[in-house]
Amino acid sequence: MLEVCLLGTGGMMPLPGRFLTACMTRCNGSSLLIDCGEGTQVAIRKKGWSCHDIDVICITHWHGDHVSGLPGLLLSMGNSERTRPVTLIGPKGIADVVNALRIIAPELPFAVEYRELTENKEQIEFPGYTVEAFRVSHNIVCYGYTQRISRAGKFDPEKAKKNAVPMKVWSRLQKGQTVEEDGIVYTQDMILGPQRKGLKLTYCTDTRPIRQIAACAEGADLFICEGMYGEPGSEAKAKDHKHMTFAEAAALAAHANVAELWLTHYSPSLAYPKAFEWVAKELFANSRTCRDGYTKMLEFEKDEEK
Amino acid sequence: MLEVCLLGTGGMMPLPGRFLTACMTRCNGSSLLIDCGEGTQVAIRKKGWSCHDIDVICITHWHGDHVSGLPGLLLSMGNSERTRPVTLIGPKGIADVVNALRIIAPELPFAVEYRELTENKEQIEFPGYTVEAFRVSHNIVCYGYTQRISRAGKFDPEKAKKNAVPMKVWSRLQKGQTVEEDGIVYTQDMILGPQRKGLKLTYCTDTRPIRQIAACAEGADLFICEGMYGEPGSEAKAKDHKHMTFAEAAALAAHANVAELWLTHYSPSLAYPKAFEWVAKELFANSRTCRDGYTKMLEFEKDEEK
Numbered sequence: 370m371l372e373v374c375l376l377g378t379g380g381m382m383p384l385p386g387r388f389l390t391a392c393m394t395r396c397n398g399s400s401l402l403i404d405c406g407e408g409t410q411v412a413i414r415k416k417g418w419s420c421h422d423i424d425v426i427c428i429t430h431w432h433g434d435h436v437s438g439l440p441g442l443l444l445s446m447g448n449s450e451r452t453r454p455v456t457l458i459g460p461k462g463i464a465d466v467v468n469a470l471r472i473i474a475p476e477l478p479f480a481v482e483y484r485e486l487t488e489n490k491e492q493i494e495f496p497g498y499t500v501e502a503f504r505v506s507h508n509i510v511c512y513g514y515t516q517r518i519s520r521a522g523k524f525d526p527e528k529a530k531k532n533a534v535p536m537k538v539w540s541r542l543q544k545g546q547t548v549e550e551d552g553i554v555y556t557q558d559m560i561l562g563p564q565r566k567g568l569k570l571t572y573c574t575d576t577r578p579i580r581q582i583a584a585c586a587e588g589a590d591l592f593i594c595e596g597m598y599g600e601p602g603s604e605a606k607a608k609d610h611k612h613m614t615f616a617e618a619a620a621l622a623a624h625a626n627v628a629e630l631w632l633t634h635y636s637p638s639l640a641y642p643k644a645f646e647w648v649a650k651e652l653f654a655n656s657r658t659c660r661d662g663y664t665k666m667l668e669f670e671k672d673e674e675k
Numbered sequence: 676m677l678e679v680c681l682l683g684t685g686g687m688m689p690l691p692g693r694f695l696t697a698c699m700t701r702c703n704g705s706s707l708l709i710d711c712g713e714g715t716q717v718a719i720r721k722k723g724w725s726c727h728d729i730d731v732i733c734i735t736h737w738h739g740d741h742v743s744g745l746p747g748l749l750l751s752m753g754n755s756e757r758t759r760p761v762t763l764i765g766p767k768g769i770a771d772v773v774n775a776l777r778i779i780a781p782e783l784p785f786a787v788e789y790r791e792l793t794e795n796k797e798q799i800e801f802p803g804y805t806v807e808a809f810r811v812s813h814n815i816v817c818y819g820y821t822q823r824i825s826r827a828g829k830f831d832p833e834k835a836k837k838n839a840v841p842m843k844v845w846s847r848l849q850k851g852q853t854v855e856e857d858g859i860v861y862t863q864d865m866i867l868g869p870q871r872k873g874l875k876l877t878y879c880t881d882t883r884p885i886r887q888i889a890a891c892a893e894g895a896d897l898f899i900c901e902g903m904y905g906e907p908g909s910e911a912k913a914k915d916h917k918h919m920t921f922a923e924a925a926a927l928a929a930h931a932n933v934a935e936l937w938l939t940h941y942s943p944s945l946a947y948p949k950a951f952e953w954v955a956k957e958l959f960a961n962s963r964t965c966r967d968g969y970t971k972m973l974e975f976e977k978d979e980e981k
Contacts, residue, residue, distance in 0.1 A: 384717065410713070411714065414690060437779060441688070472737075
């Protein structure tokens, strides 16, 4: 299971009643945050979630509205007595930018580890999930992110017996351990059926709708995508500012065969995004103009009954 | 007249429903801001005031909760098409700290001018008012600020006649101009009565209640002072953390003979400051535990009727 909260939906500047766009996910006691603008820590508190368990922070790019809340968040994580290291992932220069911002957060009770992105696509493994970063197309270097949770096959007692796996090691193998008994090594694949469909969340903001995004979002359970402008006729403005319209985001979602699209990163001039939700729905039915704090639990598919 | 808004009342970290402590004043089309934590620009927008006209920003000290919103505010001021320079006043190191934070706000359409404080007391003149900075006692270098508006004497036609000032230059002199006519120089003091009482606002947070604060706040029309802890018995905690209790702030207000005290900079653990307002009122009757956005227009005293 992966719990996803779109903490904020604004672009450019934080507004009363609209936090800057950021997304937080939780699974197995570990949280991941994508972007951290001014006020993101307040959005986390308002949601009732904790900043203490944020193990990974992915930054899309170095525009202020995506990173200005980072020193404050790190300070609050320190105040919450976090001691485990935090991994920060972001475009080239991440250590320089974050160290500069940390002039007001110099002392933290945990280590900050940097993972600088330099390739067009990179994959980073964490316990329980994988993060895939992919270059998008903005006016400065910008990345989108996919969080992927794989799912092991179902326990298959017939297969276990066929492979002569002693019953007493079954539960340890199911937990993912490798077990040696009487000189024989037993592994999880000896008792499990074929790998099942996992979960996939793809997130991107601050980009034109390039083909690679659809490829990276292919088949996602949830695609969170910027829609800076909603009203029909705003394509030229979106192109000028290297952003997307609702229609462009919805076309990407359709092309990528995702299950659901959440629109976010609204221009401050877009007071009622819902008024233009129909524009997206015409191109991709399962589109939604989100409000701050919108949350969903992504769940694994139910196994078919025999 | 001086319009004063206490934009936020929180200390340490921004909370849902409680912005970080900051104060904004407006007079004659020019605004002054004291401190700029994460979210201060949102508080300004929520109040309906504009960041465009902020000519002076005073920073008390370099703890994150007092300065983390600065890059975002500067970006928003840039987006509001401000081109006039902004003066930033703060403790030693101001240029280094702000330039570091500006890694995410490198390009602004206005100049940022720094005024670094190095003395225990400094006075800086701006058109229409004076800023007095004074050292307070925190665990890092920290300053309080007084904004003072002086008020010229009342126009005195008898005095003007006595000084043989031609009637045709009266209005220009009243506007503060110096006028030369037929080789004679006329100045404002030749037509005005004695200087009248002006306006004085004194602001300090993040300090122990040292004597110098009372001296600097002496006779202020409004004294905005931190009260990190409200409940009786919190003196030791306040001393440890180099902050003040409501009682300590109220005692300072009484000692300084101010007209009114606003308490602010509440600990996140202090959910209902109003519940302890009585503690301050016992020592200084005109005390108030403020909420975010509390505003007052300080007005000049009415002239006595003849």
